[in-house]
Amino acid sequence: MKYFSTRGEAPVLGFSEVLLQGLARDGGLYLPETWPVFDADKIASFAGMAYADVAFEVIQPFVVGEIEDDELRAMIQESYDGFRHNTVTPLVQITPNRFILELFHGPTLAFKDVAMQLLGRMMDHVLTKRGLRATIVGATSGDTGGAAIEAFRGRERTDIFILFPDGRVSPVQRRQMTTASEDNVHALALTGNFDDCQSIVKGMFNNFGFRDRVALSGVNSINWARILTQIVYYFVSGVAVGAPHRKVSFTVPTGNFGDIFAGYAAMQMGLPIEKLVVATNVNDILARTLETGRYEMRGVTATSAPSMDIQISSNFERLLSEVCGRDGEAVRRMMNQLSQSGSFTIESGPMEAMRTSFAAGRCDEAETADTIASTLNENGYLLDPHTAIGVHVAKSHDDGKTPMIILGTAHPAKFPDAVEAACGVRPELPLELQPMMTAEERQEVLPAEQDAIERHIEQHARAVHSGV
Ligand SMILES: Cc1ncc(COP(=O)(O)O)c(C=O)c1O
Ligand SMILES: N[C@@H](CCOP(=O)(O)O)C(=O)O
Numbered sequence: 001m002k003y004f005s006t007r008g009e010a011p012v013l014g015f016s017e018v019l020l021q022g023l024a025r026d027g028g029l030y031l032p033e034t035w036p037v038f039d040a041d042k043i044a045s046f047a048g049m050a051y052a053d054v055a056f057e058v059i060q061p062f063v064v065g066e067i068e069d070d071e072l073r074a075m076i077q078e079s080y081d082g083f084r085h086n087t088v089t090p091l092v093q094i095t096p097n098r099f100i101l102e103l104f105h106g107p108t109l110a111f112k113d114v115a116m117q118l119l120g121r122m123m124d125h126v127l128t129k130r131g132l133r134a135t136i137v138g139a140t141s142g143d144t145g146g147a148a149i150e151a152f153r154g155r156e157r158t159d160i161f162i163l164f165p166d167g168r169v170s171p172v173q174r175r176q177m178t179t180a181s182e183d184n185v186h187a188l189a190l191t192g193n194f195d196d197c198q199s200i201v202k203g204m205f206n207n208f209g210f211r212d213r214v215a216l217s218g219v220n221s222i223n224w225a226r227i228l229t230q231i232v233y234y235f236v237s238g239v240a241v242g243a244p245h246r247k248v249s250f251t252v253p254t255g256n257f258g259d260i261f262a263g264y265a266a267m268q269m270g271l272p273i274e275k276l277v278v279a280t281n282v283n284d285i286l287a288r289t290l291e292t293g294r295y296e297m298r299g300v301t302a303t304s305a306p307s308m309d310i311q312i313s314s315n316f317e318r319l320l321s322e323v324c325g326r327d328g329e330a331v332r333r334m335m336n337q338l339s340q341s342g343s344f345t346i347e348s349g350p351m352e353a354m355r356t357s358f359a360a361g362r363c364d365e366a367e368t369a370d371t372i373a374s375t376l377n378e379n380g381y382l383l384d385p386h387t388a389i390g391v392h393v394a395k396s397h398d399d400g401k402t403p404m405i406i407l408g409t410a411h412p413a414k415f416p417d418a419v420e421a422a423c424g425v426r427p428e429l430p431l432e433l434q435p436m437m438t439a440e441e442r443q444e445v446l447p448a449e450q451d452a453i454e455r456h457i458e459q460h461a462r463a464v465h466s467g468v
Contacts, residue, residue, distance in 0.1 A: 008328015015066040020126060023202060052076045071125065109414050135464075138218065167189075168194070190447070214461045234263050238272075242403065249405070257316045279362075282301050282365065285313065294343060294345050296343040370422075373423040
């Protein structure tokens with residue numbers, strides 16, 4: 001399998017190179033040249049299979065020729081053995097037609113673990129084979145950072161630098177990043193918002209001198225491997241509610257558009273999906289875009305669902321590429337307009353194509369709190385604010401016939417203050433995570449300036465100093 005950049009000007013690469021590069025050298029995002037397609041019999045055969053076995057079937061066609069089957073199987077097995085639930089991503093029915101897909105049983109209680117646990121192992125595998133070291137950078141609005149640090153802490157071949165918006169993540173999220181004591185972990189609190197952190201990360205990838213000196217690699221969902229590993233749970237849950245014999249819809253709490261793009265990928269691979277519903281908080285750029293055809297940035301508002309406080313939604317570029325017939329020039333034009341004027345318009349053809357697969361809705365702060373309280377009272381189920389946004393939006397897209405799966409993206413105990421304020425119940429962290437809340441914290445507070453961050457990384461990254 002080969003991968004091309006959405007902007008059409010970077011070299012076509014194989015999986016291992018795409019994994020290490022993160023962002024393409026033309027600023028674009030990598031996509032597979034073709035979608036492997038599973039027929040109905042193959043999809044039906046996933047029923048009753050262990051999560052790790054489905055993961056192997058889904059991931060293998062994308063990495064074949066680059067990672068041996070037995071090595072892939074072993075990495076998948078190890079990644080999911082550590083999850084708190086033996087089905088890895090259990091499905092919980094909350095109404096006759098609606099289900100929560102609990103993606104938060106990994107080590108940091110967020111859906112990011114599903115991808116990051118395997119990504120960490122794959123990267124280590126490729127670096128070891130090549131005798132290389134890498135400097136990983138990531139931007140986080142709260143969850144990616146903790147999950148990435150958990151996946152890479154103590155790994156010999158990587159240093160990890162996570163940029164997060166100072167004061168804009170929950171205390172649990174912050175501590176998941178700042179209490180790791182391993183020398184290869186660097187939590188950087190930036191005086192800005194998530195979009196600033198993400199722009200700096202992309203800026204570092206576009207500074208080729210720096211990128212090559214530190215052997216830069218990325219773990220945000222700009223990295224194709226993140227999306228790839230997330231495709232699996234769409235198949236697992238879709239089959240559990242009757243696919244391929246019936247269609248299924250998904251509602252996805254969305255920020256950077258990575259999770260829902262994995263659903264789009266599953267659809268291209270043959271999973272019969274009726275609708276992919278984008279659920280946003282008041283930072284609703286994606287909902288507005290689907291409505292109006294115009295992608296238009298506004299300021300970011302801090303909410304009780306901080307991981308979704310995003311305006312520059314990286315993976316939307318992957319969808320633009322798909323609906324524009326993989327026309328790199330068209331994607332470059334829109335992305336240039338975005339960086340010059342903060343907006344761009346999508347032509348009617350691509351917009352119609354998008355609307356055949358996607359719908360969208362938004363949920364404000366009061367609705368988020370009401371949904372947490374009413375779902376607890378009516379269904380006995382405690383939601384985190386991000387998943388609550390999904391549940392709220394799903395209600396207006398549920399046709400009553402097609403099973404609606406809402407992605408449960410975080411455990412409520414990551415956001416105890418918001419949950420308690422909404423419903424009076426304070427969710428407890430699992431016992432093994434409680435010591436973190438009193439452990440010593442270690443972080444650097446830095447200005448949201450690319451130069452300052454690059455200097456800091458050059459001083460601390462072993463890839464620069466070890467000569468490996
Ligand atoms: C809890 C939670 N829900 C939803 C999202 C949004 O996911 P995505 O950025 O893939 O759209 C995030 C952040 O990525 C998150 O951490
Ligand atoms: N919501 C994310 C933001 C980064 O998204 P990613 O999926 O591109 O890593 C977070 O919690 O950090």
